[in-house]
Amino acid sequence: MRCGRDMRQSCMKTLRHFRNCFIHPKGNENIGNVNRKKICESPSFTTIQTNRRLRDVERYPRVAAMKGCNTDDHRLFRLAFAEENVKFDSDKVIFSDEVTFSSDNYGRQIVYRSRGSRYDPTHVATRFRSGRVSVQCWGWTPSDGLGVLWRLDGNLNAQQYKVLMENVMLPSVRMIYPDDDDIIFQQDNHRVLTCVAVMTWFSERPCIRLIEWPPCSPDLNVLENVWWEVKKTVNAMINTMPRRPTTKDALWNIIKNAWDRVSSRRQYLRRLIASIPRRMQAVIDVEGLHTRY
Numbered sequence: 001m002r003c004g005r006d007m008r009q010s011c012m013k014t015l016r017h018f019r020n021c022f023i024h025p026k027g028n029e030n031i032g033n034v035n036r037k038k039i040c041e042s043p044s045f046t047t048i049q050t051n052r053r054l055r056d057v058e059r060y061p062r063v064a065a066m067k068g069c070n071t072d073d074h075r076l077f078r079l080a081f082a083e084e085n086v087k088f089d090s091d092k093v094i095f096s097d098e099v100t101f102s103s104d105n106y107g108r109q110i111v112y113r114s115r116g117s118r119y120d121p122t123h124v125a126t127r128f129r130s131g132r133v134s135v136q137c138w139g140w141t142p143s144d145g146l147g148v149l150w151r152l153d154g155n156l157n158a159q160q161y162k163v164l165m166e167n168v169m170l171p172s173v174r175m176i177y178p179d180d181d182d183i184i185f186q187q188d189n190h191r192v193l194t195c196v197a198v199m200t201w202f203s204e205r206p207c208i209r210l211i212e213w214p215p216c217s218p219d220l221n222v223l224e225n226v227w228w229e230v231k232k233t234v235n236a237m238i239n240t241m242p243r244r245p246t247t248k249d250a251l252w253n254i255i256k257n258a259w260d261r262v263s264s265r266r267q268y269l270r271r272l273i274a275s276i277p278r279r280m281q282a283v284i285d286v287e288g289l290h291t292r293y
Contacts, residue, residue: 067290074214077288078288079283079284080214082220082288088277091143092177094184095222096185097227099138100135101234102132103238134251135251138152139259140172141222142173146226148169148172149255149259158192166201169185170183184211187213217283219292220279220280220283222276225293226262230255230259233258234254234255
């Protein structure tokens with residue numbers, strides 16, 4: 001049996017070796033991501049030893065989080081926006097976003113099974129490589145519930161977006177807020193949404209106050225969470241059907257039903273709105289980098 005001193009020396013040797021194989025964010029001394037290939041190239045470490053040493057320093061294989069690419073300018077913009085809106089008042093704020101729904105399964109599915117039954121038909125999530133249909137949608141949500149879900153005709157362009165704002169967004173918002181109130185409107189920085197024609201349309205309507213939204217910031221838009229819930233509901237509804245929808249109209253009917261189901265979850269929607277100040281603080285804490293939202 002190895003004594004405590006030998007174990008400490010072995011651990012220190014391992015840490016010194018790993019320190020040369022780790023990527024240090026911002027050039028500091030904190031252990032960051034592991035270059036496992038470089039570790040395994042060392043003749044003194046086998047694969048089993050490498051995995052054991054990684055566990056000793058509390059490094060485990062995990063699926064990387066998927067986030068958008070943030071440049072230094074994006075980080076500064078996000079940080080400045082979060083500091084200015086850390087006490088964000090969501091009253092009369094309209095959040096908007098567009099999304100694409102598909103008749104295929106979404107993401108990984110969790111099943112509870114016994115060993116050796118991984119490929120049992122009841123435990124397999126099927127994927128449909130052909131015959132899939134998709135529908136593009138646009139929606140908005142106020143601070144006290146869900147607003148309107150609208151089906152888009154093909155790819156969104158500037159002309160279609162202006163018609164959408166004029167004939168869908170404004171009338172539906174005015175049903176909730178009186179004409180004498182200003183509309184505080186949020187949209188992302190998609191090039192179609194920020195082109196000259198669209199910006200001119202907004203400037204000609206002083207009743208709409210457009211939020212200068214930071215780039216690459218889906219974690220600050222609560223409608224992103226709503227989309228995920230709607231997608232899960234759509235997937236659950238499709239899985240209970242004898243056959244999957246094969247037309248856009250059939251998929252659209254399912255999406256509308258899923259939207260209505262999520263709309264009825266008032267407590268969930270209130271929690272999302274209440275999380276906005278925490279999201280701003282999270283951006284400040286990580287200095288404009290990615291957050292868990």
